[in-house]
Amino acid sequence: MDKAIVTVLLTIGGVVAALAVFNGFYPAIIESSGAVSSATSKVSDRIESRIDIIQVADNSTEVDIWVKNTGSINIESVERSDIFFGPEDNFYHVTSGGSTPPYWDYVYEGSYTRWQPTVTIKVTVHLDSTVTSGTNIFKMIVPNGIFDSTTFSVD
Incomplete structure (x- = not known):
């Protein structure tokens, strides 16, 4: 027991x-x-994400940059992207939106309302002075960390 x-x-x-x-x-x-x-x-x-800068055009106090979504998924919250711009030895972070330069905004090219694959956006960087002559840099980092950058010369 x-x-x-x-x-x-x-x-x-x-x-x-x-x-x-x-x-x-x-x-x-x-x-x-x-x-x-x-x-x-x-x-x-x-x-699945990728962006490519395909063209840059400066217009005195504004710079237009066309960026294409070459990935296979939509890129959300474009306005939360980080943009760096300026002379390659003195570039700076540009804020999204606003009304006092420097700031940036964007529009979808065509009749799109989302940044889906193959869609291009036109980013406009509004400056508080003319674009600095010499070599300038533009770098865009989307919210998930994917980025592309390019340099361009202004005479």
Whole structure:
């Protein structure tokens, strides 16, 4: 009889210990699988994204830059992109929107309302003075970190 009681108590203790271990590890396993899924989604987004600067034209205090989505997915929240502009030895970050230069804005070329694959946007950088003569740089970084840059000369 004593052996039966000891066996039952050890079995109950083993089950309780197993449940305690399971309850301790289960949330961590679920959380890590969510993190892996999120990281995979972000990597996939970056792999499928690409932009190419295809043309730059300066108009005294404005510079127009055409940028094409050459990736395979839509690029969302274009206004949250970072733009750097200026002489290659003294370029600066230009803010989106606003009414006092320097700032930048954009329009979709054609009748598009989203920056989907193959669509080009025209980015206009509004300056507070004329474009600096010499070599200038334009760099655009979209919200997911994909970027393209180009240099152009102004006489």
